[in-house]
Amino acid sequence: MSRPASEQQFVTLSLGDEVFAIPVAYVREILEFRAPFAIPEGPAFMLGLTDVRGQGVPTLDLRRKLGLAPVAPGPSTRILVLDVPLGDRVLSLGLVADRVIEVITVSTDQVEPAPDIGVPWRSDYIQGVVRREASGNSGFVVLFEMTRLLTAQDAETIRQAA
Template sequence: MATNASESQYVTFGLDDECFAVPVEVVREILDHEDVFRIPHGPDYLLGLRDVRGQGVPVIDLRLRLGMSGMAKTTHTRVLVIDVPIAGRLLTLGLVADRVFEVASFQKDAVEGAPDIGVRWSSEYISGVVRRNGGFVVIIDLGRLFTGADVTSLVAGPQARSA
């Protein structure tokens, strides 16, 4: 799918009844959900580690990270394996989504700024919203979502590599 300079591509996915998106260039692959190796004393949103092509990848319950209720595994549950640039390194993570929809192109001028009120989740993790099919697609700012002291242990682990 070719795009021009006035549009960007995103992988769209669902959490509860909401539609979210991340830039397609950070998504390495999309996998079926599998049980993970639990890590004791990790943050509540860290489900554990999963082997992805010989690499131990931390799997994140994105619903919990966004302040929503925890995920419930279904036949549609997927894991988006992403590479997030943080502090000069690439952090590889698995994000659990209730379902993955498609790769969608959004016109850059159609992306609105993040709302400050009226949403159930913290707007500091939102880079923008797009009106689509009578609703909104929320574009997640992965750099803001995965920064701070609570993810320092993820960045320091063997899954991080120089960018």
């Protein structure tokens, strides 16, 4: 007798034609884009600090972090405010996405292993991929492994900035 597959919910977002997903458990809120307060000498992917209810939240350009070409913010650009557990603490950060699409429920048996070739981003922070059928478009949703998206050096830089 097989065990039923467990399910997890994800917020899907787009960067151009690519669709990614972040576990709902990490998402505190989703904000309309506003330019963060710049931090001098930060890494290129760090846009600065965004005021979230009186707290300065380090905000990253997800496109630059993944090695994709940056684009100017548009009317659908959003900042996802996340609380990501890293070791013995929780790191609050904002991720800029071109668009937030929807919340999806994914069963563990739908998740395929992360591909190791043919994708423009590193596979070590990809939990897996899920096939999708939306509005007549088929493709894949890339599931982020949020605890691996940032290197220890990235996390320390962000901690210092905050």
